[in-house]
Structures are given as structure tokens and as C-alpha cells.
Amino acid sequence: MKVIMRIVSICLAASTLLAASVYAADEHDADLIERIKAVGEVCAAGSDCASVNTAASSGGSADAGAAARSGSDIAAKHCAMCHGNPGIPGAPRTPEEWQARVDAKGLDGIVATAISGINAMPPKGMCMDCTDAEMKAAVEALIQ
Numbered sequence: 001m002k003v004i005m006r007i008v009s010i011c012l013a014a015s016t017l018l019a020a021s022v023y024a025a026d027e028h029d030a031d032l033i034e035r036i037k038a039v040g041e042v043c044a045a046g047s048d049c050a051s052v053n054t055a056a057s058s059g060g061s062a063d064a065g066a067a068a069r070s071g072s073d074i075a076a077k078h079c080a081m082c083h084g085n086p087g088i089p090g091a092p093r094t095p096e097e098w099q100a101r102v103d104a105k106g107l108d109g110i111v112a113t114a115i116s117g118i119n120a121m122p123p124k125g126m127c128m129d130c131t132d133a134e135m136k137a138a139v140e141a142l143i144q
């Protein structure tokens, strides 16, 4: 009987400790949720979510998605096959080759040719859904 009582009291002590740590975890989670909350909230259609800006998520999503691509993303995906290493002969690749092009036409000049295409360079480097601003960002990423 004595042994059983001891086991019971050990269990009680253990569960008290456990409860305390769960409580601490809850507090911690609440802090964490508060800190990351601004990143995103889900609002199901039809529910009343006053704090969620539904206008931003409806319509124009293609533009919003496109704007999220950085110049280096585009350069890596669409331009590096020719302007990267090894690339193709004739495509500027080194900082010196890029500098010579910038000196000859200026940044806006080479962005314009990149959009229209030149010799072995297809229009927009075949990134047909790239906007002009994205092409400029991609050129800036390439010439760095």
C-alpha cells in the first residue's frame, strides 16, 4: 500500500510539472502567433473577416504574382542558359562584356534591345510574360 501511495504521488508530481510546462508552451505559442500574425491570415469565402483585406486577393492576381519575381529569379530562370556559365558564344557574360554594352548604349538602351531581341537573342530572352520592369530588373541582375 505504501508503495502504491508513493507511485501515485510521483505521478501527481509529474503531471503537475507537465501541466506547468504545457501552460508555458501555450503562452509561448500565443506570443509566437502574435508575432507572425501579420504575415498572413486566411479568410474563407462567406465568413466575416473584417481584418482581412479581401480586395488585395481578388483580381489582378496575375500582375501581383508577376511582380513578386525578382530580377535575379528571372535571370536565373530565363537568361542564365545563354548569359550564364557556360552560356552561348556572343552573349555577354563577364562584367567587362556587360560594361562595354552599357557604355555603348546605356542601361535603358540595352534593356530596350533585350525586350526587342537582337541577333541570336530572342525578344525578352523568351520570357514572354516578363514585363518591361521585370526585364530591366533581370538586366540589372545580369550585369552585376
Ligand code: HEC
Binding pocket: 074, 075, 078, 079, 080, 081, 082, 083, 088, 089, 090, 091, 092, 101, 105, 109, 110, 111, 113, 114, 118, 119, 120, 121, 122, 124, 125, 126, 127, 130, 135, 138, 139, 142
Ligand atoms: C537564347 C539565348 C539568350 C537568352 C535566353 C537570353 N539572351 Fe540576352 N543575349 C543573347 C545574345 C547572343 C546576345 C548578344 C546579341 C548580339 O549583340 O549580337 C544577348 C544580348 C543581351 C543584352 C545586350 C543587348 C545590347 O543591346 O547590347 C542584354 C541586355 C540581354 N541580352 C539581356 C537578356 C535578358 C535580361 C535575358 C533573360 C530575360 C536574356 N538576355 C536571355 C542571348 C540570349
